[in-house]
Amino acid sequence: MKILCVAEKPSIAKEVSKILSGGRFQVRNSQNKYIKNYDFKFSFPNQANCDVTMTSVAGHLINIDFPPSFQWGKCVPGKLFDAAVIEKVLKQDIFDNISKEARNSNKLMIWTDCDREGEYIGYEIFKAANKGNRQIEVGDIWRSKFSHLERNHVLRAANNPIKLDLKAVDAVSCRMEIDLRVGASFTRLLTEGLKSKSIIDKGDVASYGTCQFPTLGFVVDRYKRVKNFTPEQFWYIQVDLEKDDVKCNFNWTRGHFFDRLHVMNLYQECLKHKEGKIIKLEQRRTTNWRPLPLTTVELQKDCSSIFKMSAKDALGAAEKLYNRGFLSYPRTETDKFPASFDFKTIFGRQKSDPRWGNHATELFDNGYENPRAGKHDDNAHPPIHPVNYVNINELAADEKKVYEYVVRRFLACCCKDAVGQQTTATLKWGIELFTANGLMVTERNYLDVYPYKKWESSKQLPKFQQGDMVSIKNGVMKDGKTSPPNHMTEAELISLMDINGIGTDATIAEHIEKIVSRSYVVKQKKGKVEYIIPTPLGMGLIESFDKMHFDNISLSKPFLRKKLELSLDQISKGETTKETVLEDMKMLYRQAYSISNQNMVNLVDHCKTVIQANS
Structure with a gap:
């Protein structure tokens, strides 16, 4: 029996191969210099002494786009709501490597991250494998469920495979299509309108995103409250x-x-x-x-307020620590530990550290408190916690801060109040x-x-x-x-996005980074605190959309995106279908697009007035 295993990242493939093979594996190169193929033997349930090849992707393999006839400048943007959508392979050499390795394989096993996005990447991997071997069918895929790279945990995941969650795949597919259609149509409309009055330069893009603009809206709303405040x-x-x-x-x-x-x-x-x-x-x-057990949102908020670290950098450092087996999976909404969680093993691994080892020893030797249980459980991953010990002096600066914070928070969860x-x-x-x-x-x-x-x-x-x-x-x-409110901090913005359903715990950092890169906002330091301030362009865009009348629809407020996120959850639970949600959301955004298109001259003029007033 030949099993093809595919992980989401090269580092995960390497670590899992070491564990499953006991360190006895052979390495083959692929066409991509970062992707290796690891060959070894492993006995799966009811399949003893299997030949295994472990390889990986590097994130998404496939993207969706419009056909050439619907590219920028070849059609009016409004047609994108109903245009055909095609798939494009993002990394052909990685796609081909999976197809080639699947030819002689009897089984496909997915080792992607256990979240909704990981399910979809797993489905992309299936498409690559199926191209090389039509005998591999989606219903027969093994899917490992793991949240960190501790040896026994990985072995349990290998010996207890589950099915790929096709409802989660549909939810991600729906979100990707809505984001493409809405983002492309409004981005093209806005960009051409703003260029016509020289508000942006010829080579610039004024992007619109269903998460991006509500995120910007929070920042603009706070800025206006500060600016318009009258002390009493x-x-x-x-x-x-x-x-x-x-x-x-x-x-x-x-x-x-x-x-x-x-x-x-x-x-x-x-x-x-x-x-x-x-x-x-x-x-x-x-x-x-x-403190409660640690979630992704709390990690990003605390790293922002304590270490003045951006949400993107905090999550990036946590992911590097996860990939090396030091932390559990850092993308989780769960703030309660399962009853079966092995706390003492984690304490034991932290006992030698000179900074917090005495606290770990105390908990190991003299008992610990069961952590408080929060109200959230994504049923995929436990709260973020340390897995294996590493001397923080061996880590990069951001990784050092994040690792120490996660360890201390975990130990604090198990102490008395x-x-x-x-x-x-x-x-x-x-x-x-x-x-x-x-x-x-x-x-x-x-x-x-x-x-x-x-x-x-x-x-x-x-x-x-x-x-x-x-x-x-x-x-x-x-x-x-009376004092005015402060301008928006990143920690506050993360909280607002989380409460209002703007993005997921895993994508919040990306949306904040996007409005910074688009020059819709800037970060300004005042004393020891860094605030997020809208630029004149960011102000102009939000105020212009707010001036329009969309019949209970707002493009700068969180309501439409929150409705989409709730609908995606319903798809994942089997309470509705991808097709139903797609038609519902397309109808709402098409209506908003039509009003925006009819009033584009007024929108651009108002935007220019606001920019001039705030420059």
Whole structure:
């Protein structure tokens, strides 16, 4: 029996070959210098001592496009909604290598990443294999289910193959076709319109994407809120007390008012009293929760805010660590560990590290807490966690930060929550109430291994007793002004995209990178914080589309893309079909295209006005 195994990346093919063969394999070159063919023996279920060839692709093998008669300049963009779609091989040498290796194979086994995109790449691999051997049929494909490259995990995946998920394949195919038709039609329409008024240069492209523009819309909306913000003055009362040489500030429970005269009247009533009374003294145990298990979105957000690393760079570093067997698969929505997860083995592998090894040893020797369980499970991969140990001094700068962060987060998940003692004193001065708080952290627990979260003891309150009469050392009426929101950070943008269903956990970074590369936004550093600011062109595009009336459709808001993502989930679950979703989404976007086309002159003129006003 001859088995052809195909992985999604060359590094995965090499690592899996080492594990399945016990290190005893032969290597053959292919026409592509990065793609190797590994030959060895392995016994699969009910198939002992099989001849195995393991090879790989390098991402997608096949793309979809329009025929030559529908290329740019050869048809009006609106025709692309119903034009034929053809497949094009992206990497012919890799495609041919799979076809050649399949000729003498009895079985095809897919080793692509276990997500929706991986299923589709697996189907592309099938097409290449089927071209070389028509006896290989899609229903007979073995599909390995794995999330990291630990030896026993890979062996279990080899010995328990599943079927290729054709519903997931349909979902990706649907998304690709919608993105092609909508993106190409609107991009051509926009580009030609903007060039006609010299808003963009002759060689430039003003691209539109169903994720790209809602992402840009979030940035523009925040920018406008900051720009249009008008500060308002407010007034409040603050009380300073001192007892036993300990000073503390009491804050007014009413907060503040925008009516100066009203606050002045209340303050005048307070001034009639020289003393205040501690009417309530509360002490309670308070908890600072350890973090939830790590998802892709949280990884990108934290790396952005903690290390000032772009989402693209953070995910790229995590993928390199995964490909080398150090981390689990970094594209996951799951924030709960399965009941069968082997925590102690992971602790044991981290015990030798001088930075966090003592914490791993403590958990290994003296027990650990079961991690908190979140509400999300993509039923494909566990949360991101360390798999094998590596000395971080051997890693590149970004990989070092990401690996240490993932390890410390994993260990923190298995520690106890931090505990503190919260004291709240309530002061009555006249008829007004004021409160002061003090915090004593009594058990740091997870905070000791997780330095990215700060929770410190605050200045302690004086030793008040309930019923104490205290002299008012300083009771003042103060004023302030409301502050504008900050501009958008990348971490905030990732959160907004995730909440609104713009892209997936795996593609969020790509969409942000796209609006940067198109010069729709720029990144600007203010102090230690980097913000994302729209360019005049980005502002002009969003404001121009917002000015149109699309009958409950918006091209700059997240609703249409969120509807598509929900529909793709329904395809994956078998609740609807690819054909139904395609027709539904094409109808909505075709309607928006028609309105945009009819109003293109007004759109371009308004865009130019906005650009000039913001330049």
